[in-house]
Amino acid sequence: MMKRIMAILLALVLICTFAMAENLEDKTYAQEHPGVMNYDGYWISEDASTLIEIMVRLDGVEMVIYKTPGQKEFTSWEYLLTYDDATGILHSDDGMKSTNTVQEDGGLGSASVYEFEDGQADFSINEEGRLVWKDLKEDAGAGQTFISIGSFLGDYACDRANISFRWNEGHYAVEINWADSAMVNNTWQYVGEYDPATRTVTAKGLSQKLTYKEDGTVDTEAGFEEREVSAVFSFDENYNLIWASPDGEGDGLVFENLFTAAYLFEM
Numbered sequence: 335m336m337k338r339i340m341a342i343l344l345a346l347v348l349i350c351t352f353a354m355a356e357n358l359e360d361k362t363y364a365q366e367h368p369g370v371m372n373y374d375g376y377w378i379s380e381d382a383s384t385l386i387e388i389m390v391r392l393d394g395v396e397m398v399i400y401k402t403p404g405q406k407e408f409t410s411w412e413y414l415l416t417y418d419d420a421t422g423i424l425h426s427d428d429g430m431k432s433t434n435t436v437q438e439d440g441g442l443g444s445a446s447v448y449e450f451e452d453g454q455a456d457f458s459i460n461e462e463g464r465l466v467w468k469d470l471k472e473d474a475g476a477g478q479t480f481i482s483i484g485s486f487l488g489d490y491a492c493d494r495a496n497i498s499f500r501w502n503e504g505h506y507a508v509e510i511n512w513a514d515s516a517m518v519n520n521t522w523q524y525v526g527e528y529d530p531a532t533r534t535v536t537a538k539g540l541s542q543k544l545t546y547k548e549d550g551t552v553d554t555e556a557g558f559e560e561r562e563v564s565a566v567f568s569f570d571e572n573y574n575l576i577w578a579s580p581d582g583e584g585d586g587l588v589f590e591n592l593f594t595a596a597y598l599f600e601m
Contacts, residue, residue, distance in 0.1 A: 362392045370417040376487050377465045377480035429453025482530045490575045490589035517546050535567040
């Protein structure tokens with residue numbers, strides 16, 4: 335009898351062990367390290383000369399730092415990082431630094447020059463909520479702190495509507511174009527403020543409806559509509575962009591990301 339009880343207990347222990355191991359394998363990096371999500375998204379230096387893109391993946395954290403993005407030639411650092419739950423710090427031992435050239439069509443040049451592939455760095459968030467870059471190889475981040483601007487930078491599309499987010503002098507410049515037809519187009523132009531607490535962009539601006547002639551000029555006789563508008567932009571659980579407004583223009587629309595605008599970032 336005792337042997338049977340011991341066998342049952344052993345089987346239960348093994349089942350629980352396997353279940354725990356299976357659950358651990360199913361967890362994403364963010365689920366294992368919830369604090370890492372405080373880093374996810376874009377961060378920009380106060381002088382707008384440096385942009386940091388932090389991406390929390392299923393199995394780790396990737397980062398790209400762009401110095402003078404939007405210029406014909408810019409410097410970048412790429413890191414794979416680990417998160418320390420005790421200190422809240424991101425650390426890397428394998429950073430790569432390169433000089434990159436942008437082609438006329440906007441693509442990266444094929445002759446990117448790598449300066450080193452053994453960079454070390456720590457990243458932390460200070461009491462003011464700003465990102466601090468401690469470069470342990472060449473101190474490239476000295477004297478800089480970075481402001482969180484979320485993950486909105488880039489272009490998005492849903493059917494005949496598209497949205498672009500650009501960072502301009504401390505705010506998001508948001509433009510929406512929605513074609514009713516080949517000759518009629520609606521535009522919304524917003525100035526948006528990013529809120530790190532809610533991870534949303536609250537925006538105000540103007541909406542216009544324009545009718546065009548066959549030669550591409552505006553048909554002034556067709557009537558012109560303009561009104562003040564407001565909106566809140568956010569992401570759903572699948573990282574699709576959601577456009578919410580009092581007038582309900584974006585109701586039911588889900589915008590997919592076309593590309594991130596990191597190296598095309600407008601200074």
